[in-house]
Amino acid sequence: MSQSYDRGTVEDFGRWKEFSAGMWAWIFHKFTGWVLVGYLFTHIAVLSTATQGATTYTQTIRGLEALAIVRVLEVGLLAVAVFHILNGVRLLFVDLGVGLEAQDKSFYASLVLSGAIVVASVPTFVSGAF
Amino acid sequence: MSTGIQESETEADTEEQDTAAEESAAQRQRMETKRQRAAERDLQEKAEEELDDSENAVELKVFRYDPEVEGKEEPRFDTFHVPFFKGMTVLDALIYARDHFDSSLTFRHSCRQAICGSDALFINGRQRLGCKTQMVDLDWPVRIEPLPHQDVVKDLVVDMEHFYDQMESVEPYFDPEETPKKSDLEEQRQDRENREKIKMSTRCIWCGACMSSCNIAAGDNEYLGPAAINKAYRFAMDEREGENMKQHRLNIIEQEHGVWRCQTQFSCTEVCPKDIPLTEHIQELKREAVKNNLKFW
Ligand code: HEM
Ligand code: SF4
Ligand code: FES
Numbered sequence: 001m002s003q004s005y006d007r008g009t010v011e012d013f014g015r016w017k018e019f020s021a022g023m024w025a026w027i028f029h030k031f032t033g034w035v036l037v038g039y040l041f042t043h044i045a046v047l048s049t050a051t052q053g054a055t056t057y058t059q060t061i062r063g064l065e066a067l068a069i070v071r072v073l074e075v076g077l078l079a080v081a082v083f084h085i086l087n088g089v090r091l092l093f094v095d096l097g098v099g100l101e102a103q104d105k106s107f108y109a110s111l112v113l114s115g116a117i118v119v120a121s122v123p124t125f126v127s128g129a130f
Numbered sequence: 131m132s133t134g135i136q137e138s139e140t141e142a143d144t145e146e147q148d149t150a151a152e153e154s155a156a157q158r159q160r161m162e163t164k165r166q167r168a169a170e171r172d173l174q175e176k177a178e179e180e181l182d183d184s185e186n187a188v189e190l191k192v193f194r195y196d197p198e199v200e201g202k203e204e205p206r207f208d209t210f211h212v213p214f215f216k217g218m219t220v221l222d223a224l225i226y227a228r229d230h231f232d233s234s235l236t237f238r239h240s241c242r243q244a245i246c247g248s249d250a251l252f253i254n255g256r257q258r259l260g261c262k263t264q265m266v267d268l269d270w271p272v273r274i275e276p277l278p279h280q281d282v283v284k285d286l287v288v289d290m291e292h293f294y295d296q297m298e299s300v301e302p303y304f305d306p307e308e309t310p311k312k313s314d315l316e317e318q319r320q321d322r323e324n325r326e327k328i329k330m331s332t333r334c335i336w337c338g339a340c341m342s343s344c345n346i347a348a349g350d351n352e353y354l355g356p357a358a359i360n361k362a363y364r365f366a367m368d369e370r371e372g373e374n375m376k377q378h379r380l381n382i383i384e385q386e387h388g389v390w391r392c393q394t395q396f397s398c399t400e401v402c403p404k405d406i407p408l409t410e411h412i413q414e415l416k417r418e419a420v421k422n423n424l425k426f427w
Contacts, residue, residue: 095417103396
């Protein structure tokens with residue numbers, strides 16, 4: 001709604017400390033969704049090196065996987081994907097009207113579960129890179 | 131919710147009475163004096179507590195703004211120190227501040243019992259009813275602001291016109307296709323299950339807290355908003371209105387700025403002072419709308 005004057009942080013992200021679970025779930029879901037879309041482009045770019053022959057593709061992949069930063073980003077990608085999927089399932093239940101009174105708990109559960117899966121994946125992702 | 135008032139133990143007293151009745155007169159006498167002494171002790175304790183409490187002052191930080199008075203056009207926060215008493219609500223504190231310190235402090239209130247819906251405020255960063263919010267449940271100092279996403283008219287008074295427009299736009303009145311015959315006592319009976327289904331949705335007091343908390347409503351002025359959709363739910367789910375009327379109601383809520391704008395952030399459900407499961411109702415209407423339009427042939 002239009003404001004007759006600037007009310008400062010009353011109405012914007014400056015209130016983030018006061019956001020509740022459902023709001024955070026929404027913000028994270030949008031964020032992770034768009035990161036995944038962004039990754040899709042990178043993914044296609046890397047895969048399309050295969051059109052220049054098998055060796056080019058193998059070299060590109062080897063070159064990328066040799067970089068520590070790529071390994072770290074891969075952990076980040078997994079984190080984003082896992083959260084998006086788990087919270088996506090939560091949202092599907094919300095759409096079906098199942099367990100709406102536990103929507104905050106299911107958000108925390110997706111967070112914790114994502115965290116656990118990501119931590120467990122770290123050894124696999126970074127092995128040999130550092 | 132805690133009112134901060136200690137309720138006295140009555141159960142133990144009645145138990146004592148029951149057993150005492152069966153015992154001798156002397157015993158009854160002894161129990162009587164004992165009870166009296168306990169009551170005196172209670173009173174004494176209470177008085178002491180109240181004395182202690184009166185030294186307690188709540189600090190209020192109240193949003194002030196008055197475009198019509200020179201020097202007050204700039205929004206600012208005023209601080210008030212109000213003596214605290216047990217059971218004090220935010221509205222009590224505001225009334226005290228207005229009556230004792232600054233009679234120009236402006237806010238809406240009427241029923242003081244969470245039924246008129248006029249004192250939804252932004253208290254410590256959350257939409258709450260002033261009269262339903264206990265001081266003891268808040269962190270002090272208490273920051274009181276007008277509802278976000280609505281134009282401020284003066285101090286804590288916001289312009290509710292847009293909210294009311296959205297409420298009116300869903301035709302919030304009972305409109306049945308058929309009325310019962312005179313011989314049927316002219317009563318429009320509803321069965322128990324159906325009444326139970328719409329029970330929570332009938333409790334809306336038009337306070338606007340939900341609309342103010344909604345991030346989508348803030349960005350889309352045409353969005354019906356949680357309260358209006360809940361109103362539509364209240365009538366669409368009422369079986370007495372008939373099938374055609376339900377179709378009409380579904381048409382209203384599945385417009386571009388209707389139920390599909392809801393992103394299930396649950397902010398409205400969190401703040402509703404009448405505990406209406408708003409998100410649940412919006413989601414159910416979404417499913418109704420889909421069922422209504424889905425054809426497999
Ligand atoms: C099993 C995997 C996935 C599940 C269960 C899932 C689930 C969901 C759901 C339920 C929503 C709707 C959120 C809402 O109601 O507001 C959503 C939104 C979104 N998803 Fe996914 N998703 C998955 C995979 C992906 C992938 C791979 C991408 C990227 C290519 C993606 C990108 C997005 C984006 C950008 C949005 C936000 C759309 C908007 O702005 O409203 N998702 N996802
Ligand atoms: S639905 Fe709840 S928060 Fe919204 S106007 Fe009605 S009573 Fe207020
Ligand atoms: S004064 Fe009526 S709802 Fe608070």
